[in-house]
Amino acid sequence: MTLELSFSKNCDTCPIRHRAVCATCDKQEMETLESIKYYQTYEAGRTIMWSGDRMEFVASIVSGTATIEHLTEDGRKQTVGLMLPSDFIGRPGREEAVYDVTAVTDVTLCCFRRKQFEHLVQNTPHIAQRMLEMALDELDAARDWMFLLGRKTAREKIASFLMLIARRTTASDLDTATELGIDLPLTRDAMSDYLGLTLETVSRQFSKLKAEGIIQLQGKRRVIIPDLDRLRAEAGDAGQH
């Protein structure tokens, strides 16, 4: 089954035009990109890239959510990256993927054949610099996550995750907003893999936060945050961000 593309294939009206790897490209560079890009869609649950497989393409996420996961033979799994629209998948200069990438919702990618893209990186300073910028941003995000994984309690992990989703999927300014509703892109199980917990612990913490009125649940996936500051205080960052 093929998903219909619900967006224009034109870069000018692309929803991630100003945030993705192409953000700082000029008119001429955009024409080059436009000529070699192609779109690809994946249904929720599908694997986009297998660890160990040859990487044929790199891509920007146009819509949907994907996870980068690291798993071992004994069945342990850790999600090491949450990829939302405008995030970049794949690594130029590397032949084989080292992590699995999975679509957790329906995902649309703007793809470039890897070899072609590597060529671009070498010849288009704007792209090389944007790649560097994005890599360094991801590195910072990874380091913040290392703190979460190494030092936060289960409760703080959940609160932090909710703040992250609020920050990344909401247009509103989180500093001024008070009440807020968000849709979780992940199942309890996928959250547990991201947070370094079990799904039971995730579920319990959601129940506790709900019982204390810090969050409200509408179904399993929609979360209402009546007081953002109260949730922020539970995230264990002690006045940061």
Next chain:
Amino acid sequence: MTLELSFSKNCDTCPIRHRAVCATCDKQEMETLESIKYYQTYEAGRTIMWSGDRMEFVASIVSGTATIEHLTEDGRKQTVGLMLPSDFIGRPGREEAVYDVTAVTDVTLCCFRRKQFEHLVQNTPHIAQRMLEMALDELDAARDWMFLLGRKTAREKIASFLMLIARRTTASDLDTATELGIDLPLTRDAMSDYLGLTLETVSRQFSKLKAEGIIQLQGKRRVIIPDLDRLRAEAGDAGQH
């Protein structure tokens, strides 16, 4: 007190020349770098960069070990990066440091004033590309560490750490070597911050591994690994790396 520089200030004989950010620079680019670089040394325990402070320079580690750490007001600390010779400190394009960087042994840096270096990144493709390569390598390392922090047991964390130090500080080929001796650059306390443990747990696991003959200790800092494969099996990577 000032530390004496125990190395030549000439790039040609620099111990990290072929691995650092300058690895792929040509003769002319090296001359530019050579003209703006300056060396700086820090005693063990000194802070190289404070979170929140303005970043005046970026630098390559020439010798010694430094840690990047994230700490909260309530006293929790997580080391989010272990920096060894050839690693790069600082982020071009950012005004303020977001992490503390601490010298855990005496450290010598090859520094570049940040503004100058940013200019270089924009005008020297070899440097921009090398920066990208190193950033992506660090991102991979950070992701592997996320797995360690989120999913490994205390015992596996220690074994993994010892393998990491063996890999990064030994000239020998770890695939063929069997017995190996390494010097730990970190105290038990610093290791606990890196591994997301307490220092007591680190100490206990060392004692256990020692009692089982998987490692031998000479003093507190020197570790002999009689059988690398045996230690590798304890690292919990199940046939990876």
Next chain:
DNA sequence: CGACGTGTTGATTCCTGTCAATACTCGTGG
């Protein structure tokens, strides 16, 4: 309706954290 995927809740275990006492190493100074 029943099966399956997903989520919740309970009982129990156990690994690691916490609190505490003690040892070891290395300088310093009386």
Next chain:
DNA sequence: CCACGAGTATTGACAGGAATCAACACGTCG
């Protein structure tokens, strides 16, 4: 020279938070 103290490390007792094992609830789809 030895006592002393600071920093570092080891070990023990105990507590607690999250994992594990298990039962059950909810919603959807065939």
